[in-house]
Amino acid sequence: MEILRGGAQPKQTYIKRTRTGRINIKAGNKVELVTKWTIAMLSVLTIMAFFFFDYTGLQLERAITETAYNLKTMFLEPTLSHFSWGEAFYQIGITVGLGILATVIGAIIALFLAFLAAENLSKPWISKTVRVVVAFIRAVPTVLWVLIFAIAAGLGSEAAVLGMLFHSIAYLVKAFSESFEEVDPGILDAMRATGSNWWHMVTHGVLPSTFTYLLSWTFLRFEINFGVAVAMGAAAGAGGIGFELFMASGFYFDLREVGFITYAILIIAIFLEIVSTQLKNRYFPAATKN
């Protein structure tokens, strides 16, 4: 009996009580409640959305049959009419190039900012400031950054790369600083004990043990940046295959060419996705959310 009572004693503390001290007998818990509420809110907002939409000039039936026909033309009869194969490769090269530039330059800048943002390598107030700035940068869509830079720098690769840089930096600072924070504190303590300064700790302790992670994150960002570069070509006149896509659909109404360009983008995107999935499985088997 004594043992039993002893065993049952600590359980008492886990009983949920209301403010007045009564035992809470309602079923469910906070997690379930929040989950249910989130789903309910999302459903309500979704239904509301269809009442708020602006349906000017929409003829649903015609639009659907037309889109089906257009998709069939695009994907089954892709051809090039306004430019040659060589030109197509060149334009794809420009898009990939924009993606590479934004990624590489972004990674270099992000590396230094990540040292400042990592809690184990920096002071709390510096790390907090960097995080707030990064959160702000992330909140402005990339296309707005590119368009705003285009006013000051003129349309061209400079504006596109600078605009794309902002989000690359924001994304990579978050990823890099999290990798730095996962470095075994024993390594840093050992180096501190030998009297090495901050710079030594970074170059001999932190970088060697995180290098592969940094590279994988950079590649993952490149995959995103390729898509962004296509979008910037179409929406912000940054050139490359995205711009050709915009011209083919918006000016020439040439669905067969749109189909060809879409296939070209699709092939590269799938290739990049396969590589980055392999990287993820190898280096981040657990969660890989950004």
Next chain:
Amino acid sequence: MNEKAMRKSRWITTVFLIIIIGITYLSAMITKFNFIDGIATLPKALSWIFANLWITQETWERLPAILGKLNETIFMSIAATTLAAIISLFLGLMGSKTTKVNNVFSMLARLIASFSRNIPVVAWSLILLISFGQNSLTGFLALFVGTLGFLTRAFIESIDEASQSAVEALQATGATYAQIVNKAVIPQSLPQMLSWILFMIETNIRSATLVGILTGTGIGYTFDLYYKSLNYNAVALVTFTIVIAVIIIELISNRIRKVIL
């Protein structure tokens, strides 16, 4: 680590860095990107931003119209995400290793997901614009298709991760497919899925701006109009409202995530 291995790894790192520098140089050539110009542009651009992108008194009068459009954009991205999530749930159940019905459906689900995810949202919006015209539904559908692909992949991963042993246990008791899905798969992977849905809503509000510029809907269109008419004070106000909206939604979803995960 012995001396030889260390030297080898250092050598590999050096070669790797040289390759990256080479590729970067090549991309700079092909895109005609000038590093010095680029660096010189940055302070110029920033000083331009600080000089011109101010919200003035008279632009505040445009706020109601802007907020209306922003509202449309937010609703568009929430609706696109939620509806895509419902279909992604089915595709995810088909595509996952633990819950697939047969290999044909599994392949089909993965193929649909890969196709809709890898064709960029830009292409979808341009294609849809041709026949759907300039209204909210075009933007909604473009976001919907891209979200569908992304969420299906995320859901397949969450289902694969979560439910192996519970599914086996239920199978041993002779539970039907619907029972297994309802009692084992969904309860276990729901928090993860919800977290992905919230993440996608955040992403979609940003993409909705881009889609809006292309298809002439929502806040993106408003931005484009002011941008093209050189009304930079209004541009600043539009950007500011987007930033506030994105940050508020991020804060809410971080709150929810903290409780459910």
